[in-house]
Each structure stands twice: as structure tokens, then as C-alpha cells.
Amino acid sequence: MTGYVVLLRGVNVGGVNIKMADLAACVRGLGYDGVRTVLASGNVVLESEESATTVKERLESALRERFGYDAWVHVLDDGELARIIDGYPFERGRDGWHDYVVVAAHDDTRAELEAVIPSLDPELERAELAHGVLYWTVQKGSTLDSVMGKAQSRARYKPWLTSRNVNTLDKLRR
Structure with a gap:
């Protein structure tokens, strides 16, 4: 399993409002493990055996369908996130x-x-x-x-x- 951080673009600013509990439920509904949201600005932590590209594609599609907006996400694996912060x-x-x-x-x-x-x-x-x-x-x-x-x-x-x-x-x- 790979740990990923998903950064949603433009959530809870500019008219796209999503409750984090609803976001987490949507992500869990795709079968991802270890799902948790962080703050209300569209940050999700999850685990998956899928590639970052696949996670991105599946999440964007699910978010568009579930919440009815042009969803764009950025997916970073845990190692990439650590390198960026450090x-x-x-x-x-x-x-x-x-x-x-x-x-x-x-x-x-x-x-x-x-x-x-x-x-x-x-x-x-x-x-x-x-x-x-x-x-x-x-x-x-x-x-x-x-x-x-x-x-x-x-x-x-x-x-x-x-x-x-x-x-x-x-x-x-x-």
C-alpha cells in the first residue's frame, strides 16, 4: 500500500462547498483505505495499491459526479510530500x-x-x-x-x- 495525500483545488472557496465528512465518504466509497480529511480546504490522506495517476483520475471523476463541479486534484505520495516539506x-x-x-x-x-x-x-x-x-x-x-x-x-x-x-x-x- 502506498500512502497518498490528495489536494483538491478550489474547495470551500469561490462557491464550491463540500463538507469534509461527505468528501471522506465519497473517497471511502471508492474503496480506499486509511481515509481522513485534514482541515476544511480539501485535503485527503488515503492508502491505495493504485498509482497516483489512477487515484487522481478516479477521484476527479467521482468528485465531479458526486458534487457536480469541475474537480481537479493533485496526488502526492508520502515520500514526495516529505521531500517537499523538508x-x-x-x-x-x-x-x-x-x-x-x-x-x-x-x-x-x-x-x-x-x-x-x-x-x-x-x-x-x-x-x-x-x-x-x-x-x-x-x-x-x-x-x-x-x-x-x-x-x-x-x-x-x-x-x-x-x-x-x-x-x-x-x-x-x-
Whole structure:
């Protein structure tokens, strides 16, 4: 069995509201083991003998059918999650700052976000691409208005990326 973390994109923000008990029931209904949800932002931990790609495809289909929205998920195995958390390149927990990991499904999306990095004001935000994700730290209160925040909000990225606070990822680690 492989342990996986599933990150749902855009849940309980922007009009897509799913109760975590209903989400867990949907995932269990697919036959996955060790299912638990973490926080109300669409995070699921599960175990499966299936590949990450198969888990992704099955969950997206089930979520679309059960909850009636355009569901996109990102699936990380436990080892990948650990490498991502342990690789966070910035000082964590600085007063007045948020620490994020941006998970993007495609290399070209990550490359486009990486191209934004030279334009960042390091007094307001910093970012680095590594371990297949974009690490980002930004002053509290400016997440959505920051240069990287605006870059991530492009409509064409909607199906391809999601972000999580590193503290949330810690809660998903087994």
C-alpha cells in the first residue's frame, strides 16, 4: 500500500462547498483505505495499491459526479510530500509572513511561474522552484495582491495548480 495525500483545488472557496465528512465518504466509497480529511480546504490522506495517476483520475471523476463541479486534484505520495516539506528553502514561521507550497501539474506552468521570480521584491515576497513545486513566502495581508499571487490567479492555471500553507502540509504528513 502506498500512502497518498490528495489536494483538491478550489474547495470551500469561490462557491464550491463540500463538507469534509461527505468528501471522506465519497473517497471511502471508492474503496480506499486509511481515509481522513485534514482541515476544511480539501485535503485527503488515503492508502491505495493504485498509482497516483489512477487515484487522481478516479477521484476527479467521482468528485465531479458526486458534487457536480469541475474537480481537479493533485496526488502526492508520502515520500514526495516529505521531500517537499523538508526542502522548503525559506525560514519558516517568520512573524508577519505566510509560507506556501504551490503544486502545479505541468512543467510549463511551473516555468511560467518561475519566470516571475526575478520581478519579486524580496522585502515583500520570495519564491524558488525546486522539488517539482514552487516554494513561496509572502508578507501576511498581501498574498492575493502580491506579484506572485496575481501570477498564480491567472484563469488558465485554474485546473493546473493549487497552493497550501506549509503548516497544512505538516498536518498531512504521516
